[in-house]
Amino acid sequence: MIDEMDFERSRTLWWALTVALGGTLGVVLYSYVGTFVFGLFIYYAARPVYRRLRLVVERPGLAAAGALFAFELPFLAVTGYLLFLAVRELERYAGAGAQVVAWVLPIPTTELERAIDSPRTYVSSFDVASLTEVISTGGDVLGPIATFVLHFSLAIALAFYLLRDGDRIANWFHDEVGHDSALSTYASLVDRDFQVVCFGNIRTVVVVALLALGVYNGLNVLAPPGLKIPIPNVLALLTGVATLVPIVVGKIVYIPTTAYLAVVAIESDPQTLWFPIVVAVVALLVLDLFPIMVVRPAFAGQSTHRGAMMFSYIFGGLLFNWYGVFLGPLLLIATIHLVRVGLSELAHGDHITAEITTAHGLGSMPRPDGDPPDETTGDTDTAAE
Known part of the structure; x- marks a missing residue:
């Protein structure tokens, strides 16, 4: 009787620990569900490349990094190309381009036009108050960009470990069920x-x-x-x-x-x-x-x-x-x-x-x-x- 009570008490404690940790993990996943789902998407998008690399690359980590690099390289190339063309268009059409940028970002149009027309003169005209305003505006602009980079990096990291350790996860799951x-x-x-x-x-x-x-x-x-x-x-x-x-x-x-x-x-x-x-x-x-x-x-x-x-x-x-x-x-x-x-x-x-x-x-x-x-x-x- 005592052994049975100890057994049930032990199971109750383990179930309580499981529920507590599972609930905590659920809250974390819910809070970052977008990042988690995007990481899954990157994993599945890169998995065909990873499996072909595994035919010639012995180390799973190296193959996973190569697959993710193949996934990220077009993204980075397209982003760089777009930024290059955007800067060139701004230089060519300072007024119209500045208006478009000012509509998207919290920067006055006149400030953008001055910066594009004569960058050196614009920078030399800064005083303490202007620098403070620029830093404040830059923080407003760079904040969302930094957040995006952080979540994108987390999604890439999640995809990397899913690619590298996917075989062990799959084998454990199939062995259990x-x-x-x-x-x-x-x-x-x-x-x-x-x-x-x-x-x-x-x-x-x-x-x-x-x-x-x-x-x-x-x-x-x-x-x-x-x-x-x-x-x-x-x-x-x-x-x-x-x-x-x-x-x-x-x-x-x-x-x-x-x-x-x-x-x-x-x-x-x-x-x-x-x-x-x-x-x-x-x-x-x-x-x-x-x-x-x-x-x-x-x-x-x-x-x-x-x-x-x-x-x-x-x-x-x-x-x-x-x-x-x-x-x-x-x-x-x-x-x-x-x-x-x-x-x-x-x-x-x-x-x-x-x-x-x-x-x-x-x-x-x-x-x-x-x-x-x-x-x-x-x-x-x-x-x-």
Whole structure:
């Protein structure tokens, strides 16, 4: 009797410790859910590259670093290219460029124009009060940038350790739940389909950027004199990146561009207003509705119902802010496979098995033993690998 009481007391203490630590971890994840979900996205986007590197690189850490470098290098190159072109445009069109920057940042337009026209004279005119104001304004500007860099670095670190230690995590999980268990099948299906979503998002950005490149440069061929789309190549890159933003998609790029063209047309020749209208219509159809309804569901929902995937992006963005574009599809995939693997058995009181019993066409099917992994996305039958 005493031994049984000690046993129950010990189990109660361990369960209390587990609940306390699990709750604390849950609070941390909830507080930084955007960073965590973005780290998962980076992990899944870099995993195909990592698995190919592992064929030739023996050390997992080195392969993980190489995969993340391959993921970050295009991002850094595009960012540097955009900054270079932005500075060049500001130097060429000081007034208009300063107005745009002042609209985004809390810096007076006159100050920007003075700094661009004569940087040396502008700096030499500083006194203590001016320096204090500049430092204060710089803090307001650099604060959000520093926060972004911090969260981006945390997401990269999370992706690195998931890549490096994924095999051990997967082996531990399968050993605990059983390789032929329903939980193992469920996790494998979620892992595989979310891999398709993340890899599809990367391809969507590339396809939309190429479409925007053709659209903007093609429209410039038809543009009236003096009313061409400015820096079309930069806008094309921004439009591709903007597809990661739910709902907004290309609107964040082509609406300001169309408004700028309309203002120029009104000031120069109102009869050329037809061109901004054409730009708005073409951009809406090709760079907005087409990516939302066709490109993204096709690339990021190859194994999941395309209509459901489209709504997951829309409602994910509405409910969860910017990271909803990653969290929405993850929740959809997790829910779909819960229905496919276990919900019917739970509803009927049957034993839950690893068999797919319902909704066969909503997601991918378990692979027969021995089938090779998908060479397109690099996924395997292991979860969290």
